[in-house]
Amino acid sequence: MTFFVAKLKPAYLFLFFLPLVIVSCSKKGSAPTPPVDNTPKVTVLSITTGIYNTEVIITGSNFSNTAVNNQVFFNGKAATIIAATATKLTVKVPLAAGTGPVSVKVGGSAEVVGPTFTYQQSWVVSTFAGTGAKSYKDGTRTTAEFNFPTGLAFDGSGNLFVSEEGNDDIRKITPDGLVSTIAGNRTQGNDNGNGASASFWNPAGLAVDNTGNVFVADYANNLIRKIDPLNNVTTFAGQRAIGFSNGQGTAASFDGPTDIKIDASGSLYVSDFTNEAIRKITTNGLVSTFVSIKSPVGSNTFNFPFGITFDKDNNIYATTYSFKVQKITPGGVVSVFAGSGIRGTTDGPPGSASFYEMFLLASDKDGNLYVTDSNLIRKITPSGQVTTLAGVETTVGSTDGPGSIATFNHPTGIAVDKSGNVFVADTQNNLIRKIAFE
Numbered sequence: 001m002t003f004f005v006a007k008l009k010p011a012y013l014f015l016f017f018l019p020l021v022i023v024s025c026s027k028k029g030s031a032p033t034p035p036v037d038n039t040p041k042v043t044v045l046s047i048t049t050g051i052y053n054t055e056v057i058i059t060g061s062n063f064s065n066t067a068v069n070n071q072v073f074f075n076g077k078a079a080t081i082i083a084a085t086a087t088k089l090t091v092k093v094p095l096a097a098g099t100g101p102v103s104v105k106v107g108g109s110a111e112v113v114g115p116t117f118t119y120q121q122s123w124v125v126s127t128f129a130g131t132g133a134k135s136y137k138d139g140t141r142t143t144a145e146f147n148f149p150t151g152l153a154f155d156g157s158g159n160l161f162v163s164e165e166g167n168d169d170i171r172k173i174t175p176d177g178l179v180s181t182i183a184g185n186r187t188q189g190n191d192n193g194n195g196a197s198a199s200f201w202n203p204a205g206l207a208v209d210n211t212g213n214v215f216v217a218d219y220a221n222n223l224i225r226k227i228d229p230l231n232n233v234t235t236f237a238g239q240r241a242i243g244f245s246n247g248q249g250t251a252a253s254f255d256g257p258t259d260i261k262i263d264a265s266g267s268l269y270v271s272d273f274t275n276e277a278i279r280k281i282t283t284n285g286l287v288s289t290f291v292s293i294k295s296p297v298g299s300n301t302f303n304f305p306f307g308i309t310f311d312k313d314n315n316i317y318a319t320t321y322s323f324k325v326q327k328i329t330p331g332g333v334v335s336v337f338a339g340s341g342i343r344g345t346t347d348g349p350p351g352s353a354s355f356y357e358m359f360l361l362a363s364d365k366d367g368n369l370y371v372t373d374s375n376l377i378r379k380i381t382p383s384g385q386v387t388t389l390a391g392v393e394t395t396v397g398s399t400d401g402p403g404s405i406a407t408f409n410h411p412t413g414i415a416v417d418k419s420g421n422v423f424v425a426d427t428q429n430n431l432i433r434k435i436a437f438e
Helices: 002-007 010-029
Strands: 041-045 055-061 070-074 080-084 088-092 099-106 112-119 123-129 149-154 160-164 169-173 178-183 203-208 214-218 223-227 232-237 257-262 268-272 277-281 286-292 305-310 316-320 325-328 334-338 358-363 369-373 376-380 386-390 411-416 422-426 431-437
Touching (some): 055 099, 055 112, 149 422, 257 305, 305 369
Parallel strands (some): 149 203, 149 411, 358 411
Antiparallel strands (some): 041 055, 080 088, 123 431, 149 160, 160 169, 203 214, 214 223, 223 232, 268 277, 316 325, 369 376, 411 422, 422 431
């Protein structure tokens, strides 16, 4: 190579070395290509506050167009992604999200943090027990089956008792979710006995006393039945024949008892539907008439009381077929508590609110009333203000979710647990539903 270069003329020598110079200059002078930044970024949320299941659009960059390749978290709780593009993710707020940042992960990328979202608590409906099948099956609450559950009542240990119009029995749901039958054999009758030896006929409202006895308004039998803690069933009051007589135990008579509650002294109060009366039964079984449309005490009478409940001051509240909730003092004075008397579903103050088709009701420790009203669950404050807690009047269904979109099908029984959660016998859906503020 040295000899060859030496023999070249100067012009040729320049041409020989020129490509090497060009290559050398090129390597020293060009800038490196920057790496592509594929890190996802969150820039803005369409809204920064909302309830469970609210849709939120997250705007940013480097998201995956395939929804399942993205993960979104609200304060650490995973959200449901319903649509995805490279710059927008549409998600639903997870339950009980709390207040905290919204973050995103795409594929194997690191989690990136975006703006803060503030979760607003609201009443949320879920399915507590039952599959929806119209049938009979004991077991866990998610596998158990019901047939027209009607009445509900809690005992002091948190067990929930359910009367079934379709199966003519009484079921029990323990706090850990085990469903069993404590009395009845799914055959219409009025037999007394232990557990499955006993029979009922369209049992309705329930009440449980401090010692664990369950009392049943046995509607079609015109009886008040008692189930002791060992599941022995007896007739506490009534004689099966239709009547309107007072007296001791089975000497008394009723006509379609629909609900039953216990006052602070342990006495039972019964809504005697067709007799249009509230009857009282003492702890030793003596039956009397507390108030009746046939012999009114107050200036306001009522017709066909269906559900009853107490407040902490021992006032009775009753749903009636006059589309009103009426209040009865311990002295027997009757007044209208809420409802205009005009059939409807209007929320508002006590005198202008309306009800459509009320059934049973329950109260919480703060004095609020909860009423099953057609396909709605209504709430009445101690001042008589009426709101719709859950349900869509024009829609029949079993949709869970926020109260404003949840649906029911002819709910009847209702009860409130110690934590303030509302439980509903969703009768024609054959489900037990739970409404919690979360």
